[in-house]
Amino acid sequence: MxxxxxxxxxxxxxxxxxxxxxxxxxxxxxxxxxxxxxxxxxxxxxxxxxxxxxxxxxxxxxxxxxxxxxxxxxxxxxxxxxxxxLAGNETTPTIRLAVNADSLATWFPDAVTRFVRATGLLLDLTREDEGHTAERLRMGEVLGAVTTDPEPLPGCRAVALGALRYAACASREFVERHFPDGVDPASLTKAPCLRFDHKDRLQARWVRETFDCELQAPTLWVPSTHAFQDFALAGLAWGMQPLLLARDHLAAGRLVELVPGSLLNVRLYWNVVRLHASSLRVLTDAIQAAAREALGRGEKQ
The missing domain is CATH 1.10.10.10 (Winged helix-like DNA-binding domain superfamily/Winged helix DNA-binding domain)
Structure with missing residues (x-):
C-alpha cells in the first residue's frame, strides 16, 4: 500500500x-x-x-x-x-493539462470557465506547442492535452475538436514594401517573418503548401500570441495569425492576407486519460462545447 x-x-x-x-x-x-x-x-x-x-x-x-x-x-x-x-487539510484537486498558446489565447478560456463554474475544481495549464502536447501526456506530466495527434495515447481517449484556422497576414504597409510585385518564393526569402519559437512550423508549412518550396527568411522570434499579432500590425513582419483573433483586423484593413483565401487549417484533438472521474467527464464536455462554438463540431474517435 x-x-x-x-x-x-x-x-x-x-x-x-x-x-x-x-x-x-x-x-x-x-x-x-x-x-x-x-x-x-x-x-x-x-x-x-x-x-x-x-x-x-x-x-x-x-x-x-x-x-x-x-x-x-x-x-x-x-x-x-x-x-x-479523508486526509484533513488537503487542498482542492488540481487537474494538469497541456494546451497550445493559440488555443489559450482564443477559445480555451471559455472551456475553463465552463468547467470551473460547474465543478469548483482548478486547472494547472502548461503551455506547449500543439505538436508536442501529447508528449507531456505520454510522460504522465498532465492528465489531458489539446494536440494535433488524432490517435489516442495508451490509456487515453481522443476527441476531435475542429480546426483552428490561420491566415498569413501582415500590415498593408509591410506588403506594399516587401511584396510590390506580389508574393512569390523569391520575395518570401527577403521579407521578415514571425515565429513563436523553434517548434513553430506554421509559417514554413503555409509556404510549402502554397508555393511548394521551403521557407528561408529573416525571422523575428515572438513567444506570445498577442505580441505576435501586435508586431504584424506594427509592420515588422508577416506571420500566421489565428482567424479568431485576426478577423476584425482583416475586416478593418489593419491586416491583409499575403495570398487572399489561402488559409491553413490546424486540426485539434482532445486527448485525456481514461479515468472514471466525473470531473474529467465534465471537463471533456466543457472543452467540446467551447470548441464546437469556436472551431466547429468534433467527433469521438
Missing part, C-alpha cells in the same frame, strides 16, 4: 518546485515534507526527486505524481459526507 501523505508531499514538491514551497502549500514544515519524501524513497529503494532549482521528478516520481492526481480526482467523486474523513 502506498503512503498517500508521502505522495502528497512528493506531488507538492514537484508542483511548487522546492521543498520549502511544497511545505508551505501543505501547511507543514519543510522538515516534515523532506522526511516524508525521503521515507518514500527509502521504501521504494530509488530516488523520486532530483534536488535542484527547481526540483524535478525522476521517471518513477512523475508516474507516482500522476497516480496521486488521479486518485484525488476519484476521491472528489465520493459522497460529501465521507470527505471530512
Amino acid at each position: 502506498l503512503d498517500y501523505p508521502a505522495l502528497a508531499a512528493l506531488a507538492a514538491v514537484i508542483r511548487e518546485g522546492s521543498f520549502e514551497r511544497g511545505a508551505q502549500a501543505l501547511g507543514v514544515t519543510p522538515s516534515a515534507v523532506s522526511q516524508r519524501v525521503r521515507g518514500l524513497e527509502e521504501k521504494l529503494g530509488t530516488v523520486l526527486v532530483q534536488r535542484g532549482q527547481p526540483c524535478v521528478p525522476t521517471e518513477l516520481g512523475r508516474t507516482l505524481c500522476s497516480h496521486f492526481d488521479q486518485v484525488r480526482l476519484l476521491e472528489a467523486d465520493l459522497d460529501p459526507a465521507l470527505k471530512p474523513r
Whole structure:
C-alpha cells in the first residue's frame, strides 16, 4: 500500500518546485515534507526527486505524481459526507493539462470557465506547442492535452475538436514594401517573418503548401500570441495569425492576407486519460462545447 501523505508531499514538491514551497502549500514544515519524501524513497529503494532549482521528478516520481492526481480526482467523486474523513487539510484537486498558446489565447478560456463554474475544481495549464502536447501526456506530466495527434495515447481517449484556422497576414504597409510585385518564393526569402519559437512550423508549412518550396527568411522570434499579432500590425513582419483573433483586423484593413483565401487549417484533438472521474467527464464536455462554438463540431474517435 502506498503512503498517500508521502505522495502528497512528493506531488507538492514537484508542483511548487522546492521543498520549502511544497511545505508551505501543505501547511507543514519543510522538515516534515523532506522526511516524508525521503521515507518514500527509502521504501521504494530509488530516488523520486532530483534536488535542484527547481526540483524535478525522476521517471518513477512523475508516474507516482500522476497516480496521486488521479486518485484525488476519484476521491472528489465520493459522497460529501465521507470527505471530512479523508486526509484533513488537503487542498482542492488540481487537474494538469497541456494546451497550445493559440488555443489559450482564443477559445480555451471559455472551456475553463465552463468547467470551473460547474465543478469548483482548478486547472494547472502548461503551455506547449500543439505538436508536442501529447508528449507531456505520454510522460504522465498532465492528465489531458489539446494536440494535433488524432490517435489516442495508451490509456487515453481522443476527441476531435475542429480546426483552428490561420491566415498569413501582415500590415498593408509591410506588403506594399516587401511584396510590390506580389508574393512569390523569391520575395518570401527577403521579407521578415514571425515565429513563436523553434517548434513553430506554421509559417514554413503555409509556404510549402502554397508555393511548394521551403521557407528561408529573416525571422523575428515572438513567444506570445498577442505580441505576435501586435508586431504584424506594427509592420515588422508577416506571420500566421489565428482567424479568431485576426478577423476584425482583416475586416478593418489593419491586416491583409499575403495570398487572399489561402488559409491553413490546424486540426485539434482532445486527448485525456481514461479515468472514471466525473470531473474529467465534465471537463471533456466543457472543452467540446467551447470548441464546437469556436472551431466547429468534433467527433469521438
